[in-house]
Amino acid sequence: MMNIEDLTTPYCRDEDLSCSVMELKYRGNASALFILPDEGRMQQVEAGLQPETPRKWKDSLRPRMIDDLYVPKFSISTDYSLEIDFHSWASGKSSLQWLPCLRSQGPRT
Template structure:
């Protein structure tokens, strides 16, 4: 028996649905793959956005959260130039908790994020074996509720994940849009421009489980580093 798991996430932020990113504000811009190479990509943009934000000076990265109107939220982690390897190495539960606990609402004057579509697939037999799911792959498997006999076992597990982030799609982004006019005092402007590789984590708000972890290195390339949290996947497969 072949077990197939498919997960598709379409995160949309269309202004016409009361969400931050307006299709008409999207423009072509450079995305820097490294110090020498760049590609032109559609860059979504919004002005005067209030959303959870944290600046991690220790790890030299910026963290922004966009909350979707369903039960999902996304952490976008934007390392400083040359700091990607350091931030990737810090992807430990304690740092993720620190980022989540440190987020505070912050006005961002300009937030620019590339549109991207990622599709990838994995063979998960070895992953599940490492998680302790062994019997279902062996002659000891009892899947008789499917066929009426005990001569059936799982020989292959295929997982496909698709991630689509654009202006429109699912009802997304509970971040608020606030516009103010300041007549006096100092004005501290902030612009966050995702114009080089970044990381993202999509989590279920209710369970706090990360269902997607992705590294976006080239928004124009459909096959990139996209992962589903193995613990979440194993819980799904065993019906928990």
């Protein structure tokens, strides 16, 4: 569990869905919206979510001072599969124009 003290962060209250929403900045322009349902209201929040709800929340966020915040530690990761036929690519039979730095080197002999 991570404890953050004396944090000023964007926050809003959604009375219609009985939840609070806060935004935690990460690195660069990355951030996460944390949806905090009132006790016993998780199903109401889930049922009430619409495609436009996150935009509504984002537009409603205002800075708020939070004395103590406990957030579970978590991580997000992904894998990419880059299956490239380099032989076809090097011989000009493939259109991988997005790799100009490799394309200019040509095949090694």
